[in-house]
Amino acid sequence: MSTPRRKLRTRVWAGAAVAALALSLSTAVEASAADINNAKNAGFESGLSNWTCSANSGTSVTTPVHGGTAALRAAPSGQDNARCTQTVAVRPSSTYSLSAWVQGGFAYLGATGTGTTDVSTWTPDSTAWKQLSTTFTTGASTTSVTLYTHGWYGQQPYFVDDVSVFGPDGGGGTDPGPTIPTAPTGLAASGTTSTSVNLAWNTVSGATGYAIYRDGTRITAVTGTSATVTGLTASTSYSFQVTATNAAGESPRSTAVAVTTPATGGGGGGTVPKHAVTGYWQNFNNGATVQKLSDVPAAYDIIAVSFADATATPGAVTFNLDTVGLNGYTVDQFKADVAAKKAAGKKVVISIGGELGTITVNNSTSATNFANSVYALMQQYGFDGVDIDLENGLNATYMTQALRSLSALAGPSLVLTMAPQTIDMQSTSNSYFQTALNVKDILTVVNMQYYNSGTMLGCDGKVYAQGTIDFLTALACIQLENGLAPSQVGLGVPASTRAAGGGYVAPSVVTAALDCLTKGTSCGTFKPARTYPDLRGAMTWSTNWDATSGNAWSNVVGPHVDALP
Template sequence: PGAPDGLRAGATTSSSVALSWHPVGGATGYHVYRDGTKVQSVSGTSATVTGLAPSTSYRFEVTATNAKGESPRSAAVTGTTTAGSGNGPGVPKHAVTGYWQNFNNGATVQKISDVQDQYDIIAVAFADATATRGAVDFTLDPALNYTEERFKSDIAAKQAAGKSVVISVGGERGTVTVNDAASASNFADSVHALMRKYGFNGVDIDLENGIDPTYMTQALRALSAKAGSTLVITMAPQTIDMQSTSAGYFRTALNIKDILTVVNMQYYNSGSMNGCDGKVYSQGSVDFLTALACIQLEGGLAPSQVGLGLPASSRGAGSGYVAPSVVTNALDCLAKGTGCGSFKPARTYPDIRGAMTWSTNWDAANGNAWSKAVGPHVHGLP
């Protein structure tokens, strides 16, 4: 078929651009290209491209297709997203975060489209460090048999359903060095490039080998300046990283409090830790979750920026797995003052954000027991 004409950009939001064009005789479908990459295939003469960064200009082209092949591309048009506001269009008041594994370690292998509906924030694990200090990149694991086009399409579909998808940096084995102005700039530039390429809503900081609060703050503020006010920033520090406001992770979280979405501390693989009352608590109990969350809640983070991170099954972590009922009791204790153990906070935090799990894959391998129990409970908080 011939190339479409009349392509124009219509209504825009902070994360989408609506397109329309004239029909082409003999065409049975159309492909939509964003900045040179095919992002959608449709049968009609309109499409809405989602998963875009706010306050950003994109170049769009369309081709027509039929059984004989694909036409040349149309003349390009530019669409610019709006600035937007808030912590991402897909983050509700009470949210469930789940990590999606870009590898096969014995858990159920999933595509993004397979991620359970209870998850509001999906953290893609993980971006990889590159030879450029501070910079990261992302490549789908070939073992997943997942095309890049399908991956992008699945992300867009989740976002259309009101979810946020972020790229996670770090993990148990991930080391990304951000310790000077140059590496901070490289980090911000590379994460923003991944957001544009795949449609990610933001970034998750899951660095388990130390963090420089000065330059990670600089990096995240630079990213915020590029991505706009709908940027989603999540963190998953270890328990030791949030014991004191002087710790690097805690300082970083406080430094970016105005643009931070949620800190989902890992309440596992940690052993015993101090609670906010100065007493020592062992992992695996309601008290461990509530007394350690209290440190963050009283240390300067807003309740909406605090989430409880737990394994989805006993296979998901070396230690610290608790039954979903322990997670829901801890959330009730913090939000409503009910379901507490021996530790009871001096006040309640009804705006507490919710919970996180490693991982959606281990959850699926365990019959989705975690998300079936914790998801509705989080979404039913006051």
């Protein structure tokens, strides 16, 4: 008998940490010719000169570096968050652009003593250099401010390089000015679909940003060394180049890379509808309505059977129907119901993980075991594919290998869904996001859990609270603008207030969020810069909790998803 489990999460520390910050994010103002970088030893080339780090938490290192030959490494420990500060001379009643490049664990950048509104910005852990930036205005009598960086309690060390307090000369001296960077090298394209392509290139010393050119026209600017270009046309040839930029100017263009988009886009799923509703079906009794698979309403296009169980073989899974907990539901009845759902045009997948799921895929052997065992369950029960709902960590390298192997076994009809937590999709550097992008060509949909997470950052850099339309739309925007196709993004929400610890929104809020993202209507405070009419749809935990509420969720959301453009 399976152990009763609920899809609940109690880890809201990331949201709480965000809520504790008074973030002030804005676009840097254009500097005048007389403006300078007022920070000293901004690249840590002189060790920690001009810097003070709490509890001896900081040190100058030679790798990784963003520019020059050194960077700051600061390690939080115990009750110390590795705060490093510098007092900078500034001019009263003046506006300054504050920025720094960060990498590693959670990293924060801010300024205090401004005489007006102190500012702060942050980013979750990142495996690549990322630029933090904000602006502040000094008070009428302010002649110095304290800039700072810090990490977060219990998190990994963070790295900082190329700090800048750019604005009017405060009279305190400065580091030498930048020179125009050299052209980027190593430009390469990957993951090409009918509408998008992933570009990556080598870091250029001294660069603070990069510009991307398509067929000779500048189309966008980024701060990192990779980008996903969207809006391409199928069966079309393109030429891409990249330049490096900083305050001194723009480099020559890189060597061009040619890309030809295929006739059809990537993504798996066989005959999954353009817009689909996903529901998790509980193979256990936790107080919600006990269902047979045949009881699941027709509004659900994809049914995720929850959950598979770990075995003694690393990476391998099995499925044990909870016949006792499901009031005598037999394996033969279950198999017949799976077949009936499929005959009705529905997809039934086996979900791996859940709150208490501990399946580990961390080497080639366990990846092979995972693929073989999931495929065996597909053959035994008739499942159409697999849902990845690992809430206790995921290794991107070997989960990618496992899913590729499963795809090779199952063929193009494989339905592959995912249900990461909100923190897992805050950045493309996170393992879950990396995995989704790695298997984009076979991925059906990512139904991120927009609940049990407190507050999180949206794609506009602002903080949003769960349980609101803005939380759904601004966080979905992160996935939509960072590599996933709209058809691979769904909104995962609880079916009722009892289905999750927090983050419930009424079905009407879900439909409004769908309209905002697909049509640009019914938005809250956040409105996306463009619409995504191919958005896949919505997901709920669970069909059982939905039934407990008289199917109030699927009765509203189901028809609305079907009517999307």
